[in-house]
Amino acid sequence: MSFEHHRQPLASRDHFARRLLKFAGYSAAFLAVSLLVGMAGYHWIGDLGWVDALLNASMILTGMGPVSPMPSDAAKIFASAYAVFSGVAFLTTFSILIAPILHRILHRLHLNERGG
Numbered sequence: 001m002s003f004e005h006h007r008q009p010l011a012s013r014d015h016f017a018r019r020l021l022k023f024a025g026y027s028a029a030f031l032a033v034s035l036l037v038g039m040a041g042y043h044w045i046g047d048l049g050w051v052d053a054l055l056n057a058s059m060i061l062t063g064m065g066p067v068s069p070m071p072s073d074a075a076k077i078f079a080s081a082y083a084v085f086s087g088v089a090f091l092t093t094f095s096i097l098i099a100p101i102l103h104r105i106l107h108r109l110h111l112n113e114r115g116g
Helices: 013-044 050-061 073-113
Strands: none
Touching: 013 050, 013 073, 050 073
């Protein structure tokens, strides 16, 4: 994740666009892994079929809420832990996506400050 140093010039628009795509890919990969973790937990711990596990994991991960009731205490504990994880996952995904944009803004301000 190489960002230009504050003494280097601002990256070109093409380089910045490639960086944005790369970070979008990181975000998508993180979301895919998060979704797979939720699906596996809902399938094996919550005793749901794969499609219902996908639905529940997707709904929790997007902040919409659960769909299927959990049949056991273990499933309820997993669902609670996954809900907390999903909140953190949302913030992490947003942070990954916004990092290149914030870096570019701060780098540009720094260059303007020193007259470059």
